[in-house]
Amino acid sequence: MTNTNTIVQTTPELQPFLPNADHVDVITAIGDVTMREFLAGTFSNNPGWLTFLYRVRGKFVRLLGMKQEGVPQFPEVRPEEVCMTPGENMAFFTVKTASEQVWIAGIEDTHLSAELSVVKEAGENGRFRFHIVTIVHYHNWSGILYFNVIRPFHHLVVAKMAQAGANYQTSPLRTV
Numbered sequence: 307m308t309n310t311n312t313i314v315q316t317t318p319e320l321q322p323f324l325p326n327a328d329h330v331d332v333i334t335a336i337g338d339v340t341m342r343e344f345l346a347g348t349f350s351n352n353p354g355w356l357t358f359l360y361r362v363r364g365k366f367v368r369l370l371g372m373k374q375e376g377v378p379q380f381p382e383v384r385p386e387e388v389c390m391t392p393g394e395n396m397a398f399f400t401v402k403t404a405s406e407q408v409w410i411a412g413i414e415d416t417h418l419s420a421e422l423s424v425v426k427e428a429g430e431n432g433r434f435r436f437h438i439v440t441i442v443h444y445h446n447w448s449g450i451l452y453f454n455v456i457r458p459f460h461h462l463v464v465a466k467m468a469q470a471g472a473n474y475q476t477s478p479l480r481t482v
């Protein structure tokens with residue numbers, strides 16, 4: 307099994323985003339799905355508690371002088387609908403690079419910028435390790451405050467996204 311720091315340091319596509327990063331974390335899930343299936347499961351994961359967290363976030367960011375345009379909706383995404391074209395959007399992220407091995411998208415805001423990346427690595431018994439790498443750069447004090455307040459929730463949300471991606475089922479009756 308590859309060390310998660312090794313994944314970050316040895317994935318060439320991630321290198322342009324690492325200099326001066328204020329936060330880097332990796333969450334790993336194991337599954338026997340394709341990159342597109344993993345991403346479809348990841349972006350289709352919309353439990354009620356996530357909607358609640360976005361409502362709380364909306365109030366919090368207003369205190370920091372930022373805006374949230376309502377609660378984001380995450381409609382179900384099929385693997386063939388996953389955006390693999392740089393410059394186009396997947397949810398509120400802009401895709402920067404995409405292949406069946408590495409997918410990187412980012413978001414730029416006044417308080418911080420962040421990249422959400424998925425690196426697919428061969429595992430054991432025909433399964434794959436999917437590493438979700440988050441890279442954050444703070445732009446000002448509100449970015450530092452914002453991310454440090456949401457950090458525990460970030461880890462929970464990304465872990466649940468990874469689990470949903472790894473457990474993606476192609477059946478119309480799938481459960482994630």
